[in-house]
Amino acid sequence: MQFTDLKTQYAALRDDIQARIQRVLDHGQYIMGPEVQELEAQLAAFTGTRHCITVASGTEALLIALMALDLKPGDEVITTPFTFAATAEMILLAGARPVFVDIEADTCNIDARLIESRVTPRTRAIMPVSLYGQVADMQAINAIAARHGLAVIEDAAQSFGALYQGRRSCALSTFGATSFFPSKPLGCYGDGGALFTDDDRLATAAREIRVHGQSGRYLHTRLGVGGRMDTLQCAVVLGKLPRFGWELQRRHHLGERYRRLLQDTAVDVLTVRPDRDCVWAQFTIFVDQRSAIQDALQAQGIPTAVHYPRPLHHQPAYGALCSPESCPESVKAAARVLSLPMSADLAEGDQERVVAAIRSIAGVRPRDSVA
Numbered sequence: 001m002q003f004t005d006l007k008t009q010y011a012a013l014r015d016d017i018q019a020r021i022q023r024v025l026d027h028g029q030y031i032m033g034p035e036v037q038e039l040e041a042q043l044a045a046f047t048g049t050r051h052c053i054t055v056a057s058g059t060e061a062l063l064i065a066l067m068a069l070d071l072k073p074g075d076e077v078i079t080t081p082f083t084f085a086a087t088a089e090m091i092l093l094a095g096a097r098p099v100f101v102d103i104e105a106d107t108c109n110i111d112a113r114l115i116e117s118r119v120t121p122r123t124r125a126i127m128p129v130s131l132y133g134q135v136a137d138m139q140a141i142n143a144i145a146a147r148h149g150l151a152v153i154e155d156a157a158q159s160f161g162a163l164y165q166g167r168r169s170c171a172l173s174t175f176g177a178t179s180f181f182p183s184k185p186l187g188c189y190g191d192g193g194a195l196f197t198d199d200d201r202l203a204t205a206a207r208e209i210r211v212h213g214q215s216g217r218y219l220h221t222r223l224g225v226g227g228r229m230d231t232l233q234c235a236v237v238l239g240k241l242p243r244f245g246w247e248l249q250r251r252h253h254l255g256e257r258y259r260r261l262l263q264d265t266a267v268d269v270l271t272v273r274p275d276r277d278c279v280w281a282q283f284t285i286f287v288d289q290r291s292a293i294q295d296a297l298q299a300q301g302i303p304t305a306v307h308y309p310r311p312l313h314h315q316p317a318y319g320a321l322c323s324p325e326s327c328p329e330s331v332k333a334a335a336r337v338l339s340l341p342m343s344a345d346l347a348e349g350d351q352e353r354v355v356a357a358i359r360s361i362a363g364v365r366p367r368d369s370v371a
């Protein structure tokens with residue numbers, strides 16, 4: 001059993017993807033070829049945003065969004081410590097300071113109720129992460145941002161395709177930033193990412209920053225990066241898009257099925273709020289004695305992963321940003337989360353095997369505590 005099954009997806013799409021790749025090899029425009037614009041138009045339409053700017057990775061998407069905001073040294077960006085390092089890393093690289101706010105215990109997303117008390121005159125932006133594929137509480141976050149004149153960048157690396165109050169992840173704030181890392185809900189065959197915005201001025205800034213700050217050929221009007229997404233990788237995503245709607249349905253079906261099958265076991269599942277869905281970039285549960293459970297699952301050929309074993313404020317590179325005692329829910333989650341095999345092509349038989357193994361290892365829930 002694979003943790004993320006990309007082989008079945010490739011088998012289903014082989015002819016389309018190969019034809020798409022062959023077309024790029026034939027026209028030879030490897031950088032900024034026609035597939036780049038074609039993908040940007042399709043993704044803008046899918047998300048319902050005015051602008052899509054493809055970039056070299058999800059990490060680059062975060063950096064370019066922050067650079068487009070013209071942050072000054074000492075500026076602060078509020079974010080969560082319970083995320084992949086890139087989120088806080090890019091805030092620091094952009095010259096600002098991450099301010100960590102704790103998460104909600106049941107969704108693992110930033111706790112919007114804790115944000116406003118951390119806003120200072122130096123705060124410029126809020127960067128929530130839509131972790132595991134469920135959008136953070138964007139309505140509350142946008143309201144705080146509006147009251148204080150802040151930008152909001154959604155780190156949507158794990159949530160592409162997710163719905164929040166009927167609208168798509170990436171279309172909910174100043175910028176949405178996603179990743180096409182192969183194992184993300186919509187992946188390419190290497191590195192890739194995209195930025196989304198409705199703001200014409202910020203879209204122009206992001207497009208320029210992507211190509212070394214050029215507003216014209218060899219006219220560098222601002223500081224930028226080499227942040228383009230390859231034509232070949234755009235072609236791969238274009239080859240996958242026709243199946244993506246079906247894949248989202250499968251993800252929802254398999255996510256609900258995991259939750260139902262796990263109901264009587266002694267593990268906790270993630271809460272999905274009623275006004276949104278989850279695309280399950282990771283199907284993550286909460287367990288006690290995690291490493292024993294992981295080992296026992298591995299012995300039965302079931303791969304698992306931990307997203308993430310340490311919150312960023314407990315990492316050597318970021319620990320100086322705040323006290324290790326802060327953000328206690330992030331610390332607790334980091335000790336208990338466990339991600340199970342998940343992808344649109346996960347076979348239901350394999351899913352049942354995972355649940356049966358968990359039931360035999362972790363046991364069943366005492367009757368009186370069944371919700």
Ligand SMILES: *Cc1c(COP(=O)(O)O)cnc(C)c1O
Nearest residue numbers: 057058059084086157158179181
């Ligand atoms: C994957 C991921 C990123 C980085 O995306 P890359 O394409 O790998 O650079 C950033 N933030 C989160 C939350 C992620 O899961």
